[in-house]
Amino acid sequence: MGHRANQLLYWVIIGGFFIPLLLGLLGVILPSFGIDPALGSSQFSLVHWHELLNQPEFWSGLKLSVLTGIMATVLSYWFASSLVVCTYQTRWFQRLQSIITPILSIPHAAITIGALFVLSPSGWLVRMISPWLTQFDRPPNWLTVQDPEGIALIIALVIKETPYLVFAMAAALSQLQPNKTLLTTRLLGYDSITAWHFTLLPQLFKLVRLPVFMVLAFNLTVVDVATIIGPNTPSTLAVTLLRWFNDPSLSLRGQASAAAMILAFSVAACIAIWLLSERCYSLIRKRLSLLGQRRSALRWTTLAGMLGALVILSLTILALFVLPLWAFTRRWRFPDNWPSSFTLDNVFRAGQNLIELSTQSFSLGLCSSLISLGLALVLLECERLRPKQKFAVIIVFSAILLPQITLLFGIQVGLLYLDWNGTWWSVLGLHTLYTxxxxxxxxxxxxxxxxxxxxxxxxxxxxxxxxxxxxVKVALLKAPIGAALAIGFSVSMAQYLPTLIAGEGRINTLTTEAVARASSGNRKWVSVLALAQAILPLICFYMATLLPRYWTSWRLTLKRVLC
Known part of the structure; x- marks a missing residue:
């Protein structure tokens, strides 16, 4: 492809991304100030802002979102960094990477449903200690999930985000020289953990800032996880916004738009606070390093984080293990530790509905990941030719750093205006935007x-x-291309809000159906949906590791057969 054609494609892609982002922002900014053609209003007004600031549900939801989002991000980073520090240069580091890879492919909703079945009052944790320790013959009246403080929501977010940050840190370590640095510090008398805190972790954090900010933005604005396991009264601000936007009365739309803008500013403010906290921690670390102590007190925070990471990994394994148990359970009464009998009837009963949902999810995931791969190749080729051209990076990552709830309802206004809403193509477009x-x-x-x-x-x-x-080039890069396709597929599988908004209930996937059914009480049907949602990305990840290994031999064999 010629250089000019490549540049033309580059700007077409940038325009294709910039226009939805612009429409999304205008679609929430203008209604918040009273300019909403759908309601016949075209005059500037601050009425919606006054209504929002006098709304108690807004303040409680904002407080809950900020506290749970920041706490989940801090714990995820703490546990992930502690896990990397304590396992690096041991045989467990490679095993850890092999364990977290399949976990990364599983959508948030599937893991959250598994966590719900583990942490709930009738969940597996309570069953393990009942009745021999608790004397419970029936589920206790405890708020272990959907608690007002959002503790279960924090746990669910940490379960999913800790493996992702471990993966990001392991990848970033390849850009450093950790072995030489650790060897030098050991020769100076420092123990391994102290050496990490004084030398490697400050460098590592600069390399994983973007993944950390992506996690922070997601935790502050997540809808599906908060709907499944988060508090209801009050709910997080993102869940409250979804309810306001879907309210039959359009009078709440302006108020919801104003709240969406505040949520976006909250994400930016939390990122700024994170950077300020990093600066303060850097000053503390420098002061400790100047003391000359070879065993810093910071090592105890790492050991505590390691213990917390082991607990989170154990909960993750339990959450994933309980899904197939409930999916194939005939009867599992409380307080039995194991089902009394198993059956395939739950899957057969799902039948045609499960096939349709899986087909819809698979087609959206495959198409969006392939389109994203083609667009990414064009953007990266242009970046290779012009390394200083960073406009694409800013535009592309704005889609995931800005709250989904803020952008998508503005985009929905444009879809309604163009009569593109409720179609498979509009859902595919939004999936590609986030993939x-x-x-x-x-x-x-x-x-x-x-x-x-x-x-x-x-x-x-x-x-x-x-x-x-x-x-030549694409063939030699087949392994990272396969990994990128697998990650793109799993990201598409996890998209709840884009599917809900663009599809308007006419395009259903495994994710939307699982979230909708999570509170139904029918654990068997919900587990079947969550299990199918988890299996499809796992298969894709397995194929991504298998195909690069045998692609050349298969291609040459096919060529000989055809010739």
Whole structure:
């Protein structure tokens, strides 16, 4: 592909991303100030802001969102960094990476449903200690999930985000020289954990800032996880906004738009607070390092974080293990530790509905990940040619750093105006909007590190640059491309709010159905949905590791057969 054509595609992609973002922001900013053509209002007004600030539910929801979001992010980072520090240069580090890889592929809703079945008053944890320790013959009247303080919500978010941050840190370590640094500090008499705090962790945090900010923005604005396991009265601000936007009375739309803007500002403020806290911690670390102590007190925080990480990993394994148990259970009475009998009837009873939901989810995930891969390749090729051109990075990652609830309802206004709402294509477009940043981030490092000498040599031997690009460069990058496709597929599978808003109930997926049924009390049906939601990305991740290994031999065999 020529340089000019590549640049043209680059700006088309940027425009395709910028326009929805602009429409999304205008769609919430203008109604918040009284300018809403749908209601026939075109005059500037602050009435909606006054109504919002006098709404007790808004303040309680905002407080809950900020506290749970920050706490979940701090715990996730603490546990992930402690896990990396304590296991690095041991055999457990490689095992840890092999364990968290399948966990990363499982959507938030599926793990949250499993956590719900573990932590609830009739869940597995209570069953394990009943009745021999608790004397419970029936589930206790405890608020272990959907508690007003949001503790269960924090646990569910930490369960999902800790493996992601471990993965990001492990990938970032390849850009440093940890072995040489640790060897040098040990020769100076420092113990391993203290050496990490004084040398490697400050460098590591700068490399994982973007993943941490993505986690922080998600935790503050998550809807599906908060709906399943979060508090109801009051609910988090994102869940409250969803209810206000879906209210039959359009009079709440302006108030909801104002609240959505405040939620976006809250994300920006929390990121600023995080950066300020990092600066304060850096000053404390420097003061401790100047004391000359070879065993710093910071090591105890790491050991405590390691213990917390082990607890979270144990809860994650229990949450994933309980899903197939409930999916194939015929009868499981409280306080039995195990089901009394198993059956396949739950899956067969789901039947046609499960097939339709799985097909819909698979088609959206496959198409959005393939489109995102093509767009990411164009963006990265342009970035390789012009390294200082960072406009694409800003636009692409704005989609995931800005709250979904803020952008999507503004985009919905544009879809309604163009009569594009409720179609499979509109859902695909929104899935691609959120899939591309993750595909781009996964593929960026290996793509930019590729040795262009291979492609230049191929161009000297055969003057077909486009064909050489696909047959040489893309072929050599098949492993990271497979990983990017798998991550894109799992991200698409996890999209709840984009599917709900663009599909308007006419396009259902495993995620939307699982979240809708999570509070129904029918654990068997919900488990079947969550299990199917978890299995599809797992299969995709397995294929992503299998295909690069055998792709060349299979391609050559097929070529010989066809010729």
């Amino acid at each position: 591309l940043p993750y595909v781009y981030l996964t593929l960026k490092a290996p793509y930019l590190a590729f040795d262009q000498g291979y492609l230049e040599q191929a161009n000297r031997l055969r003057t077909t640059p486009t064909r050489n690009f696909w047959q």
